[in-house]
Amino acid sequence: xxxxxxxxxRFCGDLDCPDxxxxxxxxxxxxxxxxxKQLCSEIVKNLLGSDINYEQVEKWTSKNFExxxxxxxxxxxxxxxxxxxxxxxxxxxxxxxLQQLGLPKENVGSLCRVYxxxxxxxxEVFKAKSLRISKLETVDWRVDYIISSGALQDVxxxxxxxxxxxRDPVTGSVTPLSFAVSGEKFRLLLRDLKQATSTMxxxx
Amino acid sequence: AVVREFCRINWNYYYxxxxxxxxxxxxxxxKEHLKFLATVDVAVVREFCRINWNYYYxxxxxxxxxxxxxxxKEHLKFLATVDVAVVREFCRIxxxxxxxxxxxxxxTAAAQKLGVDIAVVRHGVEGLMYLLVESAKxxxxxxxxxxxxVTLGFDEELNKELLSLYQENSAxxxxxxxxxxxxxxxxxxxxxxxxxxxxxxxxxxxxxxxLILRLHTKDGDVSCNxxxxxxxxxxxxxxxxxxxxxxxxxxxxxxxxxxxIK
Numbered sequence: 396x397x398x399x400x401x402x403x404x405r406f407c408g409d410l411d412c413p414d415x416x417x418x419x420x421x422x423x424x425x426x427x428x429x430x431x432k433q434l435c436s437e438i439v440k441n442l443l444g445s446d447i448n449y450e451q452v453e454k455w456t457s458k459n460f461e462x463x464x465x466x467x468x469x470x471x472x473x474x475x476x477x478x479x480x481x482x483x484x485x486x487x488x489x490x491x492x493l494q495q496l497g498l499p500k501e502n503v504g505s506l507c508r509v510y511x512x513x514x515x516x517x518x519e520v521f522k523a524k525s526l527r528i529s530k531l532e533t534v535d536w537r538v539d540y541i542i543s544s545g546a547l548q549d550v551x552x553x554x555x556x557x558x559x560x561x562r563d564p565v566t567g568s569v570t571p572l573s574f575a576v577s578g579e580k581f582r583l584l585l586r587d588l589k590q591a592t593s594t595m596x597x598x599x
Numbered sequence: 600a601v602v603r604e605f606c607r608i609n610w611n612y613y614y615x616x617x618x619x620x621x622x623x624x625x626x627x628x629x630k631e632h633l634k635f636l637a638t639v640d641v642a643v644v645r646e647f648c649r650i651n652w653n654y655y656y657x658x659x660x661x662x663x664x665x666x667x668x669x670x671x672k673e674h675l676k677f678l679a680t681v682d683v684a685v686v687r688e689f690c691r692i693x694x695x696x697x698x699x700x701x702x703x704x705x706x707t708a709a710a711q712k713l714g715v716d717i718a719v720v721r722h723g724v725e726g727l728m729y730l731l732v733e734s735a736k737x738x739x740x741x742x743x744x745x746x747x748x749v750t751l752g753f754d755e756e757l758n759k760e761l762l763s764l765y766q767e768n769s770a771x772x773x774x775x776x777x778x779x780x781x782x783x784x785x786x787x788x789x790x791x792x793x794x795x796x797x798x799x800x801x802x803x804x805x806x807x808x809x810l811i812l813r814l815h816t817k818d819g820d821v822s823c824n825x826x827x828x829x830x831x832x833x834x835x836x837x838x839x840x841x842x843x844x845x846x847x848x849x850x851x852x853x854x855x856x857x858x859x860i861k
Contacts, residue, residue: 525792526812526813527792528811565813565824590800590803591798591800594797594798594803
């Protein structure tokens, strides 16, 4: 039966539903709707950043689930919730699609209710987790005025010292980057940055 | 009754004819050698069969007998001079050391308690560790293990103690050995980001899609990550290459090899 389901699902990003997920449908159907709601809330908390409280979850499902079944259920629900949030699927469409997969109506109902409550928070967290090469932490500046030097007695030039602090999102370390810019060059730099900002503003 | 007898003979012949390609053809020499068994009585033949089975067993598994060097035997002989509780303690220490690494203070403490030289204690524990690791590495079975340590001349109880130690811990030792083998960095995670370049200082009003990928790899405890960029065409090529690599697993050649390894 499951091998015949070759439809495209929005919550899978308009692709086929993965085979392993179809195989876990029967395990998910064994949950009551209350347990489903509790388990989904735990998983949403996990996706938002905290750890799953495994002892409590095991207590809820110890009656009819073995350990491997529980792990499979957590993986399946985690995938469904995160994938649906990733593709901005609304609660109703998710409801329809999960019912097409064969999940019973009450289970789907409680899952979608938890999902609809938390979709905005999930998307915010996922956005923050997105790939970033580096982040600019702080910008420090100082303007000096050079009066004279060993080569020339009367210099009279302003000079800008910039210190940019760059954060590496993988290791979390902050590296400083300092350099000095002469007056003219600094004006050019400022003009280019203003051009980039206006291009960004035109987009939004 | 005669008819019944004829039927039975017929059935046997049919049986033999049908399966005759599985009849063994004994050479003349082979028949000469086996003729000896007709000259002795049944009890002796039974004894021959038993010896034969044991030899088959040893021949088949003889490559898994451990050969202990003289030095190794010397080191382990110390275990015969202490009583069983101490040996059990040594066994526990050896397993600890295999799992977590050597702790020299344990040697000094044990040497003081037993009133022997530190070197003797150290050799005893190291000899025991080597014995366990080698046996686990070669997957020595029970009989071969006992045969290997019989050359040490220990008494029954000590042999049984060592055997039970080996059996309890061989799976764990194999896990530790597996982690120690040489390995390439493993794939851990792949993050990606699709972005569109809208303009640059040199050219404004562009539309340049590109994908930024960060590949995380792990080599034991060391994580490494690589950032690289690709355009959509290259990405298609990349996915096609990876898919064809995956399909290679399903090819006849691969399947044949995997079947023969199993």
